[in-house]
Amino acid sequence: MLLEGEMGTVALSGEISNLATPGSGHWYFSLKDQQSQLRCAMFRGNNRSVAFRPKNGDQVLIVGKVTLYEPRGDYQLVAQTMAPAGEGLLKQQYEALKQRLGAEGLFDAQRKQALPSHPVRIGIISSPTGAALHDILSVLARRAPHLQVIIYPSQVQGDMATPQLISALELANRRDETDVLILARGGGSLEDLWCFNDERLIRAIAASHLPVVSAVGHEVDITLSDLVADLRAPTPSAAAELISRDTDTQQQQYQQWQQRLQQAQRRYLLQSSHRLTRLSARLQLQHPRQQLQQQAQQLDQLQARLQRALHQRLTQAQQRLGNARLRLQHQHPAQGLQSRQLALNGLQLRLSNQLKTRLDRSAHQLALAGSRLNAISPLATLARGYSITQHGAQVITHASQLKAGDTLRTRLAKGEVLSQVVSVSEV
Known part of the structure; x- marks a missing residue:
């Protein structure tokens, strides 16, 4: 009652999504922006006056009333009018x-x-x-x-x-x-x-x-x-x-080869049949002994041809096998692993040499810096026979800083000396 009686008529602008247009002629959709969305319904009596056919992604301006759809417990906007408001935001x-x-x-x-x-x-x-x-x-x-x-x-x-x-x-x-x-x-x-x-x-x-x-x-x-x-x-x-298109191409090629092989077999069988027919005719015209002699000679020739063909086929097969084995060896993972291991060993050796060179250079620079630091060190000055005299925390650089009776601490290169001022002269 609060939603339907107090809200009154509202106007909303947003983007249509999840549009459903069942056979009843009613429209059900969601109206959304970047932050929120609202379920909407536009019944057939109202949507007949809409001048365009809405679709998902359309940015529209809707005027209607808020109501409660009790079976689902959802509040929704029942649209009375709809007008385009430019292209959908997502589009x-x-x-x-x-x-x-x-x-x-x-x-x-x-x-x-x-x-x-x-x-x-x-x-x-x-x-x-x-x-x-x-x-x-x-x-x-x-x-x-x-x-x-x-x-x-x-x-x-x-x-x-x-x-x-x-x-x-x-x-x-x-x-x-x-x-x-x-x-x-x-x-x-x-x-x-x-x-x-x-x-x-x-x-x-x-x-x-x-x-x-x-x-x-x-x-x-x-x-x-x-x-x-x-x-x-x-x-x-x-x-x-x-x-997988190339696989189909290979399959078609295999089928073409199979057809060509079958055609070659049929031609060979046909030629053999014709030759057999001619030989049969000659056998009838010639003496059997002569025919046997000729056939024996032809058999020897055919056997020689068969041996040559078999030898040639075997040689070709061995060559193909050798080529395939060579290609397999070239593509074997061990080849790549071995070359990469050699490259890795080379890189490790270069890294070790560079680290040693860098450490040697740093050690030399440290020694030079220590030598220069030692040259300007106060301790080095003390080692040459100089000393530092203090009265309390004050370093004495002039006699006017002292008076008779003051206790002095003198630091030498090795050890310290405590003394007392007897007299002061500012000469």
Whole structure:
């Protein structure tokens, strides 16, 4: 009663989100700004007079009354009129940031990296429980089961999404254990995808030395992450298909080779059949002994050809095996580890030599400083036969400072002498 009877008619300006338009013709949405949001409803009798079709992200001015929706215990604003109040705040922020980062060259094509032609290991930055990760893994398992996948889990929505996405991206670059990264999330509203428009994440993607494929939302959703990434995929599944495209090419090539081999076999069998037919005809025309002799000669020739072919095939196979073994040795991790160990040993030796040189130089400088300090030390002056005479805490430099009977303390190079003034002369 207080809300509905005392508040009266109010006017609010904000951004529409979570808009729902069921078949009843009523509109249900939230009106929000940077600090808060309010549930709203606009029933069919009132929304018929609205001159435009509202959508999520629209900035609107609404006049209505506050009421209580008793079944849910929520207060809401029942809108009576709605008018546009400019573009939605998030869209305005999106366009402003897009123009500013674009002016810096972050979206330029010349700064983008090419994807590896034969990736071995793929990194995926996404929610570990999301449908986007499941779609990517399903496509890779079907098209390229040999590819290794490393998952860097992160939230993809909410306040903690941006720092977690940046942390996962930096971790992947620091480990440098993948050939390409996929930044993935399923579809959603502009608010749901807003973390992928965060300037901090955009700059982190631009700074990545690993190629990044952005697969955020559906095909119609375009975020700033899509623009700065090295490649944009319309969906997470499409990203997996793009990366595994070379595997399909290899499969097609293998199929073409198989077809060519089958055609060659058919031609060989056909030629052999024709040759057999001719030989049969000749066998009928010639004496069996002569035919046997000719066939024996042909058998010897064929056997020699077979031996040469087998020897040639064996030699070629051995050469291919040797080349493959050589390539394997060159690519063996032990080679890289050994070279890196040698480099590490060299760096450690250089570091040890530089430290020793630095310590020797510092010791020499310390000795010189000590020598210079000793040269101006009062103790060195005392060692040459001079002394310091004090009356109490006062150093005596003139006879007028003393009178008969004063007790003096004289400091020598070794030890002190106490004396008493008998007389004073200021000559």
